[in-house]
Amino acid sequence: MKYNRRKFIGLSALGLPFLAAPKNFGHALYQPEITKENAPIVIATWDFGVAANAAAWKVLKEGGLALDAVEQGVRVPEADPTNPTVGIGGYPDRDGKVTLDACIMDHLGNCGSVAGLEHVVHAISVARKVMEKTPHVMLVGDGALQFAMEEGFKKENLLTAESEKEWKKWLKTAQYKPIINIENKAFAPKRLPGNKFNHDTIGMLALDANGNLSGACTTSGMAFKMHGRVGDSPIIGAGLYVDNEIGGATSTGVGEEVIRNVGSFLVVELMRQGYSPEEACKEAVMRIIRKKPETAKEIQVGFLALNKKGQYGAYAIQKGFSFAVCHTENQKLVVKGNSYYG
Numbered sequence: 306m307k308y309n310r311r312k313f314i315g316l317s318a319l320g321l322p323f324l325a326a327p328k329n330f331g332h333a334l335y336q337p338e339i340t341k342e343n344a345p346i347v348i349a350t351w352d353f354g355v356a357a358n359a360a361a362w363k364v365l366k367e368g369g370l371a372l373d374a375v376e377q378g379v380r381v382p383e384a385d386p387t388n389p390t391v392g393i394g395g396y397p398d399r400d401g402k403v404t405l406d407a408c409i410m411d412h413l414g415n416c417g418s419v420a421g422l423e424h425v426v427h428a429i430s431v432a433r434k435v436m437e438k439t440p441h442v443m444l445v446g447d448g449a450l451q452f453a454m455e456e457g458f459k460k461e462n463l464l465t466a467e468s469e470k471e472w473k474k475w476l477k478t479a480q481y482k483p484i485i486n487i488e489n490k491a492f493a494p495k496r497l498p499g500n501k502f503n504h505d506t507i508g509m510l511a512l513d514a515n516g517n518l519s520g521a522c523t524t525s526g527m528a529f530k531m532h533g534r535v536g537d538s539p540i541i542g543a544g545l546y547v548d549n550e551i552g553g554a555t556s557t558g559v560g561e562e563v564i565r566n567v568g569s570f571l572v573v574e575l576m577r578q579g580y581s582p583e584e585a586c587k588e589a590v591m592r593i594i595r596k597k598p599e600t601a602k603e604i605q606v607g608f609l610a611l612n613k614k615g616q617y618g619a620y621a622i623q624k625g626f627s628f629a630v631c632h633t634e635n636q637k638l639v640v641k642g643n644s645y646y647g
């Protein structure tokens with residue numbers, strides 16, 4: 306029997322439960338009340354999330370869109386040449402090329418993404434243009450650069466003298482081994498040489514005064530990666546996912562493991578089932594650990610989540626994962642996320 310809508314409705318009306326529409330089909334879902342207690346709010350990965358949140362907060366406090374807030378927020382670390390993991394100054398790939406990955410997602414389920422983008426500092430803004438001006442979700446490499454040029458973005462050299470120096474040091478051994486991303490120097494068993502800190506992606510989630518959620522995620526990816534390697538950060542569902550009925554999630558750490566587990570989508574779906582943001586992040590981390598316990602000992606992955614009620618939480622494989630929260634004027638809270646090896 307060929308499926309058609311009329312037959313579907315007819316059979317459902319006959320009371321055949323296995324053919325009936327899902328419970329919430331056609332009905333408004335529960336929407337929590339938005340008050341000053343829970344919104345606006347913005348959260349972001351790592352200590353550098355504090356400065357990024359401050360830029361996002363300027364948008365949110367004026368009643369602006371969560372989408373504008375997350376874009377403005379993550380542009381801060383993208384523009385910081387001393388940050389070796391995001392935007393200008395990011396460590397290059399093993400061929401000496403700085404390639405950026407970023408994505409953005411709004412409350413309507415629109416999303417845009419770039420991967421392997423060279424020469425443009427604000428990969429997040431190119432990702433937003435992909436979302437708003439093309440029929441596509443993702444542009445990569447030369448195509449992403451061509452599009453950025455057409456949209457009037459400036460072409461720049463993203464390789465700073467400091468990053469070039471570190472790359473040349475790395476070339477002496479050229480050993481490809483992910484390093485555990487960790488914020489607190491005291492915890493760090495291994496750090497990138499000469500580096501003050503060792504973390505990667507900025508992932509940001511915001512709930513605006515109208516109760517709408519958006520998220521953004523941007524990185525230069527794993528230091529000294531193979532040319533052409535793409536991590537989780539520009540992959541919708543892996544590095545970032547937002548569902549305006551439920552919440553949003555983002556990730557940091559070794560992108561390969563996040564992609565394998567469709568991590569951020571998983572966190573949001575677990576919140577849909579009633580998990581708190583931290584419980585959902587923990588279960589996503591546990592999937593990675595259960596599947597590859599030996600690998601998991603050696604790597605970092607952290608998830609950060611925000612639900613529709615403005616509740617947030619995080620969980621990581623390794624200790625030392627931090628995130629920043631801002632929901633009142635001048636608040637700069639940095640929270641240590643819980644972790645499996647804590």
Ligand code: GLY
Nearest residue numbers: 526527536558560
């Ligand atoms: N999480 C960033 C990356 O793996 O590229």
